[in-house]
Amino acid sequence: MNDDEDSSSHPLLPTGSSSRPDSPSQYAPYPSTSNSPSARSRLSLLLSKRPPLSCKGWILLLFASLVGFSLSLVFASKSGNGSIQVEGWSWKTRPKASEGLVKEGGRRGRNESYTENLLPNINYITSFHIAGLNNEIITQFNLLHLTYLSRKNAASPVPYTPVLPPFLPHFGHLTGGEGKNSAPLLRFSQVFDIDRLAELLGFGILEWADLKEGFAGAGMGGVIEDEWATEEERQATKAASAGQTLEKIGAGLEKEPMGCWSSSMAVNRGNIIGNGLEDYYNFKPIWTPLPYSLFASTDRGPHHLLLPSLANFITPPDNRLRTEYLKFTNDEAQRMITSWDKNKTKEDVFDKKKGWIEPNVKKGSITCFDLLYYASDKGEEVREVYRCTPPVPRNQGPWWSVGQYAHWNSDLRKIGVDTLRKVIGLPEGKAIPNVFTVHIRRTDFMPSCPDYAKPCLAVSHFSDHLNGMRERYVDNVTRSAKDWPVVVTTDESDPEYLAEITALGWFLVDHHALNTKHVHGIWYPSLIDNVVLSLGRGLVGTKSSTMSILASRRVEDWNGGQTERVGPLESKWPYDPKIDYSLVG
Known part of the structure; x- marks a missing residue:
């Protein structure tokens, strides 16, 4: 798939559909207001009266139709509500998020208010x-x-x-x-x-x-x-x-x-x-x-x-609660401030003479x-x-x-998709296959590991979960899941640990080898990891990591996938295939 195309054509990328029950009516397709015959009826009328056309004639007719359609767009009127109207039909364009919310021509200099x-x-x-x-x-x-x-x-x-x-x-x-x-x-x-x-x-x-x-x-x-x-x-x-x-x-x-x-x-x-x-x-x-x-x-x-x-x-x-709370006579605010410091009064915090606003x-x-x-x-x-x-x-x-x-910015999504292709060895423009994604966070999570739990957050813990997930996909979803690649993102830099990952045949998003910071900037190793994780059909993450939690929700709600998480205590209580880890957290 070419990434310049609409992402909705790919099963693993977010679609534009929304199941939200209260979707705003102002974004519905703009209704046509013209009473003239539709384009389809005019074309039917034309074809019913035409003499027989040769193959060359059909080509010329098609070419003329395309030229006429293009010119109609050039001269189409754009209404004040953001819709483009052509005689007989129209469609709604997507407004800018900030449209009509700030003063036009305002001063935004760093020294301005x-x-x-x-x-x-x-x-x-x-x-x-x-x-x-x-x-x-x-x-x-x-x-x-x-x-x-x-x-x-x-x-x-x-x-x-x-x-x-x-x-x-x-x-x-x-x-x-x-x-x-x-x-x-x-x-x-x-x-x-x-x-x-x-x-x-x-x-x-x-x-x-x-x-x-x-x-x-x-x-x-x-x-x-x-x-x-x-x-x-x-x-x-x-x-x-x-x-x-x-x-x-x-x-x-x-x-x-x-x-x-x-x-x-x-x-x-x-x-x-x-x-x-x-x-x-x-x-x-x-x-x-x-x-x-x-x-x-x-x-x-x-x-x-x-x-x-x-x-x-x-x-x-x-609001009465807010109005009463801000009064000096309000007891709740005074009790709160006294609980911080018994010698402090509400006047020390809410005193306009001292600059309070x-x-x-x-x-x-x-x-x-x-x-x-x-x-x-x-x-x-x-x-x-x-x-x-x-x-x-x-x-x-x-x-x-x-x-x-909240779907990815198109530029960021393209960088993430291109990175995934590069990591698993696909040529540019090649359609993305179904993949499993794994997020391993260790560097600042290791202190939460108990002394008796060694090794903690080991590669084997993640592979146990991934293999169990793969088996469920093969049995209940599609047999092709047995061949889906596994793509790993991690903050771990220990060479021995990373070698364990690649020894399993898993693909590692190695930002040092990809030169990510130098090519895209210091934010992009983390940003790309987020995008790559969201492209998984199934995901195994790290318990309590907000990166894993958000990636799990994207995989579940965007891709209809399954997710599990590995915790620091897994060394004491090993993986059990009878447990539904998707509910463990």
Whole structure:
């Protein structure tokens, strides 16, 4: 298959169909408004009166028809609602995700205010991140799910528009710990097809780059170390980047204050989980803790934010709970703050004389949150939510409402598909066969292995699961599964461990050999691994890894495949083919 073709023609790539029961009517095919005869009826009339044509005549007629059709498209009128109309018929074009959501011709310079580009009749909503690409993807999905819930709020629906922050690089999550917060920021639209997602969700989506330019070119805390660079190139890079941190570049510029809600402040005794976006976009969040009543109680106290309760809290604009909570006389806020520090009062946090700003909830402003990772509909642990581990239903939550519709950006998908072809030895343009994919995460998971469990997360544990899965496919799905290739992604770099993988005849996505970082950039080993894993007809992942969890959902919901996960305790309780590991988590 040629990757420039529609991906729906390939059984292993995501299709554009949506089973969502509430798909927006505004994206239905645009109805024809012309009363003139259809193209088909006019052609039938013409052919009924024609004299007999020779073969040459038929060719000339076909050629003339194609020319006429092409010219009709050139001169077709484009209506204001994004549809292209030709006499007798029309079709709907896909709108841009950001269409009509920001001021046209607004100033987006790094020294400009982001508020200059907000429209007065729109409610905006945003949040920030926690470590690791896939954790950040989950946070983005949770933000979009919160937007979805706020729009479905029966009491007072508020049409919030999400503003997605870029993905932040994090030490330990880029190519096995080489990122060290030094990679460039990555836009959501560089990973996912944001226009398609907005169409399927039924509401527009912005990115922070639509509101303001960041300090592009500044490292997020260091210099990118390229392991393939020569020593002269490394020294030149260090010299050119000397002192170019965001803190120094932004020095002397007054940061724009932004009133924001904090979930981490509420559950971490007043402490904030920081990130570099305030430096990158030059704004200063002023935090207000969310009330404990919005969290699910656990043995450790309030921890997981309840997204439906949060949706009610921010809608409608005159929400009584929110209004009362922000008053100095409110007891809940005082009890919360006293629990952090018995000597601290509410005035120490909510005092406007000390620079406190009430969080925005009005139209023409941004309602912002520090962290939406630890959040769910009913207080479930985030990994349970995305695994849909019983009793979590499969038709609820952020994966159901958002995640399954977030398909890869076409450029990224093509890179991932081309990488898969290269790894399994297929020529360019050759159709992708059915494959099993395996994700082995070890480097930062080994400390969770008990002392008695040796070897931990061994290759044999993954092969036991894969062989059991292959047998079920052969018995219940197709006998050809016995010959499906196995493609492995891993953060492990130990040569002996990698040799065990290839000794099984499995194909290893070796980014060092592929020169991935040098060809595509430091983000791409992780991005390509995500795409490759999603192309599997069956997947064996690593338990508790959010990368494995998201890949499993894509394989299950996009490809109709089976998935299992291997945990660190497998050495104590070996693989048992009688157990349904797809439900273990």
